[in-house]
Amino acid sequence: MIMRKMISIIAAVFMLVVLAVPAFADTTSKVSANDLVIIDKAELFSKSQERSLQEQMTGLCEYGDTIVYTMDKNATSTASAADAMLRKYGNDGMVFVIDMDNREIYLFTTYDGLTAGHCKSITDNVFKYASDGDYFTCAKTALEQSQTVLAGQRIAQPMKYINNALLAVIVAMIINFIWMATTSRKSRASSYEVAGNVKSKFSIKNSNLRVTGTRVVHVDLSDLSGGDSSSGGGGGGHGGGHRF
16 A cells, blocks of 8 residues: 555656656746857956846847947957857847947847847947946947837937938038029020130141051050959848947
């Protein structure tokens, strides 16, 4: 009887473990589907700040890999470093870079919903924190605004509106200048009228020409063509940045 009860208890425990493992595994796979990476080479964040950033990045995990990368030495452009970092850890996602060497922040992504214009606006909105030395708030706010855009909501874009207003003013000034130049132009005589009223006289002396020799010159056509110095950025991503 005792043996039978023990067998029943063992069987029940075994069934609970078997049923619990798939549920646990499924939950874990959803959390770790995409990487959350913080690489603080410039040592701008404390441990507690890194944990806070990881919590902020978790919301972006459903879209793809999310990377925060700081560096104090960079031999390339900030945009190139951001592109290379995203390709290293995953081809689909976003990376926010704080480049202390070039004094620039940059947001690079492969998401269609987070356009290059959005990336530029976000870095425009947060660069002031980097200028003040508050790099944690700079990164945290950039991640928050990125998540807001990906969720289909709007963010403040004051610099975009200011640039549009300035462009409208410049275009209006150009149009006004063209209109003023056109309407204030004095009537001028045509080339035919000028030619008809000019008295001209010319003569040719020593009109006998004589060929004294010929010379053949060989030209390499390859020397006439310039080299193509175009450079590609790998494609598939876009971004925007701001110096601080």
